[in-house]
Amino acid sequence: MDFVLHKKDAFSKARAGEISTDHGKIETPVFMPVGTVGSVKGIHVRDLEQEVRARIILGNTYHLYLRPGIDVLRKAGGLHKFNSWDKPILTDSGGFQVFSLSHRRKLKEEGAEFQSHIDGSKHVFTPENVVDIQRVIGADIIMAFDECPPGDSDFNYAKKSMELTHRWLLRGIERFDSTEPLYDYGQTFFPIVQGAGFPDLRRQSAEFIANQNREGNAIGGLAVGEPEEVMYKMIQVVNEILPEDKPRYLMGVGTPANILEAISLGVDMFDCVMPTRNGRNGMLFTSKGIINIRNEKWKYDFSPIDPDGNSAFDLIYSKAYLRHLFIAGEMLGPQIASIHNLSFYMWLVDEARRQINQGTFFDWKEQMVKQLKVRL
């Protein structure tokens, strides 16, 4: 994997760059749609490419490990072959889902024991085997196994958790560096900064992570319930330490405004279930603000879903029709809203990159952050 910085904003820490992988280039800043179990919910892979214009998607190791399972993915020749997505894939390490979804989990030095939320079967994730699993999935970017402490953790818990994550990181790196890709393309490994809402811990973690000198670095454990100002402060503290010449990935964030603020703090990569999950509930993000499409006010609004939208579906369908689909419980409603929201998120990061390149990012961001929160 390579990363080239094309442009640094003069009025913020925002950057425009380009990641190169064996599955193609990824211009940054970038948003990664979440393809939990190997499909971005409700979206055909062709529409993901042509309408959403996704450049990289994320797969969840926890979900993929349980279903379809590692044997199927190995025999398929990896997730790219299995789900027909031929651009880059990043997989998380499963840590977050083990701690939020699974049952009867037990945290040990060795790793995490847990029971599947689907059938109660018992499993163990370790820093080593989650590397092995992601090797089999065939992710272009493999994430380290970490513990993500709750947003309201006290200092002592956060510190012990961070130290565990660091010890796990060294084991993960050792496994990654002593194994080879299973398929005919390269894989890389990103470590994850933790430290909850404590600047001292975040600094300590960022230094530890930076010292590993991997090809990219991630910031985890944010947007887990803490105030937004705390999140922004942590990103700022961490990005002062993480090397400039490597991509920075902020995990699981967030609203369109969160993304723009984080870009201005020097983040390059994002993922979040919000565009698809909120889309399935009828919430649309647009450059003019937020639409609750179930609202009575759209009943007779036959204008396009989003006249400024980037996907063909934004113009094909009207607000009144999309509202009708949601009110009638038709599955096409969530499908359309999910594509709209993801293509909007892609527009947002693309436009951010254009603004960075032409030196107008900061003012644009300030104005957009206000606009994005308007309720239409």
Add this chain to the structure above:
Amino acid sequence: MDFVLHKKDAFSKARAGEISTDHGKIETPVFMPVGTVGSVKGIHVRDLEQEVRARIILGNTYHLYLRPGIDVLRKAGGLHKFNSWDKPILTDSGGFQVFSLSHRRKLKEEGAEFQSHIDGSKHVFTPENVVDIQRVIGADIIMAFDECPPGDSDFNYAKKSMELTHRWLLRGIERFDSTEPLYDYGQTFFPIVQGAGFPDLRRQSAEFIANQNREGNAIGGLAVGEPEEVMYKMIQVVNEILPEDKPRYLMGVGTPANILEAISLGVDMFDCVMPTRNGRNGMLFTSKGIINIRNEKWKYDFSPIDPDGNSAFDLIYSKAYLRHLFIAGEMLGPQIASIHNLSFYMWLVDEARRQINQGTFFDWKEQMVKQLKVRL
């Protein structure tokens, strides 16, 4: 509306023809995907056109009348504008749904009183107002209001029901002929043959219907629980009487084999929820037979969903992937299966037409009917 017969099969009653409407031509035999509430469930209108290659779709008057409602459809300028489907639309009259879905329905000479299955609100359908409603929906083909008696009706009930349907037909025709289309294209009106499983009643009804001399005729009240042989017998009896130079529409039928048999008995048009409903449950129809995609046997089958399939999705995705989507409860599974099944139904009627045109229909049909029932 016009109908031209291109070719009559020498070894059966099968015909190949072409219907012309202001929304374009429809080559027959044809299958009409069911777009219940204005969307064919789970299928983008663009995929319906380009992948399914649908030539005409069906809308349900009962559903559209309740949601989005007639005021929305009128203000939208009709269903074509509302759902962005610019090819022909046929609407049923709502009779079937009133008698199968609604609550506390009361049948009177005047029409049918019923309560909405959604909110319990009270409504009346009459032979006249269902014409008015279909005028507003803007259907290219409007269906007469009929009563569809249960498959096991006795002779007296079936006779009284048929006679009511005939009286309703005369009222519907009067309303249709004394009103104009609301939009800038023509509409036509099809009467419906009833008579349950009684050849005498079917003959009597077919004569009554044929005498109305409309541009096309429909056969209703079949595939409602009666044995297949009874259904085929009724179609045969009716088609001996319905004029040859007008399209014949068999309502709500059926399996791929049913459709081929009915084509060989001289039917031109079909609709059925089976390809979409069964698709959503993981049942795939193919030219080699039936696939239950949830079956363990597909777990490691990475071959395309249907190598002979007509839609791009048949080749993009594998059986193992589609199975995984169903097992994991991902909505993309039902989406893919629905497109596959509809595009298979379209292939089936297209291939029937080609076989009719080249004079090989009957042998092909005999062989296919066996093949289509094979469990893969």
